[in-house]
Amino acid sequence: MFSKIVLPSITLMLVIWLITTSSTLKINLDPPATNHSELSHKLSFNPPKPNKTLPTLSTVSTAKVNEQKNDQNEVYAEKHYIVDCAIEDIITEEDYEVYHQSANQFLQSLGNDNDKNKQLAYTLFAPLPEGKTRLDLLIEFNQRFSDTAIVLTDIVRLCTTLNYNAQCDSNPLQSAIAADSNNGAMWLQQIFLHLSNDNEPGILYAIDELLKSPFMEDSFVQKIELYLQSLNAYPTHNSNINTVAALFDYAFGEALTMNSYTPLFQWCKKSISDPLKTAVCLKLGNYLQKNSLLITDQIMGIELQKLVFEGQGNKQLLAEAQDSYNNIMATISSDKAAKASSLLMADERLLRSWLTNIKHYGEVVAQQLLVEEAILLSKNEHYSPCTRQR
DSSP states (O other): OOOOOOOOSSSHHHHHHHHHSOOTTOOOOOOOOOOOOOOOOOOSSOOOOOSSSSOOHHHHHHHHHHHHHHHHHHHHHHHTOOOOOOHHHHOOHHHHHHHHHHHHHHHHHGGGOOOHHHHHHHHHHSOOOTTOOHHHHHHHHHHHSOOOHHHHHHHHHHHHHTTSOTTOOHHHHHHHHHHSTTBHHHHHHHHHHHHHTTOHHHHHHHHHHHHHOSBOOOSHHHHHHHHHHHHHTSTTOOHHHHHHHIIIIIIHHHHHGGGGHHHHHHHHHHTTTOHHHHHHHHHHHHHHHHHOSSHHHHHHHHHHHHHHHHHHTOHHHHHHHHHHHHHHHHHHSSHHHHHHHHHTTTOHHHHHHHHHHHHHHOHHHHHHHHHHHHHHHHTSTTOOOOOOOO
8 A cells, every 4th residue: 555655854754653553464664662671681790689578778768669660650551541543443454445446537537527626636646647647737727817826836846846848938937936935844845945946146036035934834744634525425425434545645845845945955065165055045044944834844844954954063053953953853753743644544633733823833733732622532431443344
């Protein structure tokens, strides 16, 4: 079902869940190292035994400490309990393959409908017709229904990947700017585009416009919501499988776009001796950290700042940037975060709440709220979302 994927830091709660869960669905990711070290040595001396079998003072003290620790652990575990949800409880590979094949046929059928929303679902999600690329479908959609920001941004993204395909003339690229000029996410794609073409003035202009953008909203959440909405119209839809497909196919698709950051880091690194460009890279990194909704972009922003601080030899600011990185990772890499994230696959209502919170508060806060909500739901003994739909 899913081939091996090597990911940078994106949609990290899903990645963490993936590498800690069952491999039933052939998700061929290396399992995390366990921490089950055992005491491998003994004391090299034998203290004298007490005359009676009464416990020694040190033994009593140790026992009390251990008992208190156990009590504290039990209280903590009960207070922070989250329902365990293994992927094989939600979906089997056979279920996925059978359902997904028919669902894809449904998505393909939407291409015959003149409704804009159905055409959008077909353009973004349907399997590609023979001889067509995703860029072909996006261009065709834009010719029929112009100024749709999510489509135009994807055109810019693909034109960056394809390094100015023949279809990537100035019209859709300029249309993307006109349709979403206040969105930093669109300008970020413009930066990547100009980097791919070594357009120095374009790079600086796009960075300047991004820094002036009042918000930054990636299409990550919108795509998942559109995908779920589209397949909910499928007569025999299975919400669990729809959710799994949306999160894996599209969240991970967003993760793989992190390759676009590589030229930006290279550009900033080679410009480290240029005070103007160094200041631009630093401002860009700070903007991404402070304004991005997605953890990935925030992490990339921090890494850009670290690159500059390291180049400048500023150990104090480098350490502060590393602390910011560590704080984000601590929020999303706990066992509670992994367990709560696994419930997204099984509980569509919880998933939609998480997506809404990302839009309003950003992914870091959304993850904290997800953990809190998962703990609250798990207190209900009748809450059992991890049941396979038939």
